Amino acid sequence: MRDEGAPRRRQVSRRDLGKAAAAAVVIAASAPPSGAAPAEAAAEARVAALEAVLGRGVPPALRGTVRDALREHDEAWRQNRDSCPLSDGAEPSFAFLPVSLGERARVGR
């Protein structure tokens, strides 16, 4: 396999993660506390955290779209999390199978 477009993988260091977390905290703390602003600030913090992990800035032309995508993702889960509660520490496994375990056993895997 040849993949000329792929750069070498950059390792994420503990320092990267620390910087990301710090950036998130700083931005979240500086967010105004009213209306939609907290969600906006949280999304902005996630973009900053992403940039810290990437080791570079998100291009300005994409920044708003990335932030909106993260905000919408967070909002969708905020609205839906309670509609489908999952018990803490209860499943032996959560592997998804399109067929039942019984059928899979019957057909040999």
Added chain:
Amino acid sequence: MSADEALTAGAAEQGRMIRARKVSSVELTRACLDALETEGAALGALAEPMRARALEEAALADRELAQGASRGPLHGVPYGAKDLIAARGAPTRWGSPAHAGQEFDHDACAVERLRAAGCVLVAKLAMIELAGGGGYEWAHASMTGACRNPWNHARWAGGSSSGAGAAVGAGLVGLAIGSETWGSFMVPAAFCGVTGLRPTYGRVPRHGAMALSWTMDKLGPMGRTAEDCALALEAMAGPDPRDPSALAGRFRAPRRPPGKRLRIGVLPTDFSHETSRAAAKAFEDAVGLLRSLGHKTLGARLPPYPYELAASTIISAEGSAAFENLVRGPGLALLRDESQQAGLLAGLAVPAADYLRAMRLRAQVAPDALRVFASCDVLAAPTLLRGAPPIDRSLNESWSHMGGNGGPGNLLGWPSLSVPMGFDSDGLPLGLELIGPPRGEATILGLGMEFQRETDWHARRSPAPARRP
């Protein structure tokens, strides 16, 4: 019969013509290549022709037949493969400018198996870059540009298996292999007026196919008829040690309609928007026809879960992880669609807890949702509620009131068949979706065959071919 006349037939019919010596595989393959290189290129459906390999395989098929050896119903039949399926002798660019130099020295499992069944690979077909895993706003989100709809060249062919839909819809090839993670198969099948089968997750091994979402990607066939799809699935399905997700057991294609009365569960669909009128009428007629054939129809409803949210979370997280090197590097900027770039970046920031919640929820939902098949054998709905949108308009604007059941169907890994069921007021094709339980392909294909025995929507031909500019 001339090869050009055979060209617009489906794969099963082409196979019968070849075995009856009405046309040779070489003649038909040459006609396919000529059509793909002219009309296919003009439509934007062609990623790469494979003339030398195709003619070699076709000549072998003819020699075998001359010696009295047939590999089966698809012996000598030409087909195209979406450009995310590896094949020796041609680049496999995944529709992506960032992978323009990419070439594999092996065939994907699906290609190996179709070759073993006697099929002839004629071309790699155009696709949305990286199968649109990051989301995309424009039809031209592909290194080959926007793929035109054979029924109206100012409309889009759909995506991400754009070239497969357009090439079959235009009658340039009788069979194409595509993929679906969410919508990539059913959308172009419906928009281009062809028959498309999204098999059960794991049915067709994915060795040699681009990975976008490990737990949601499926490979499957598009053809003129349900019979074409059944024969292609029979050739491709079955376990493969190189893909641990591949399901055990082979698939036996139904040779005829079911022969028994089925219980068809009609999924709730919101037809209230004025743009859905044609789909409402076509669907009502389709359901009425199925009922007149003796099948029982009843209302069916899936349990309420956030299927779409779970599916989008999984695709986002897995897609960005699958392309992490690209997303982290300069290659990302080479992608044609900024929404795709932004989506892949955002996917890297999906919290692990959200991804795992989606996967846990999926495992919990699967057995609950399966109960819908206790009261019915097949689910039915319009594949989409409108015909293809304009090719040059933002999909963020034009993709409204489309409907569809891709969220639950793909999240749960259920098989689905889209068959042509009519046209909208602009003369664009509409599809009927038949959904089955896991491993239920034979039932939906059999029902599709019966529907196509009674209708001729699948046999209609798109208007004047596109010409290379």
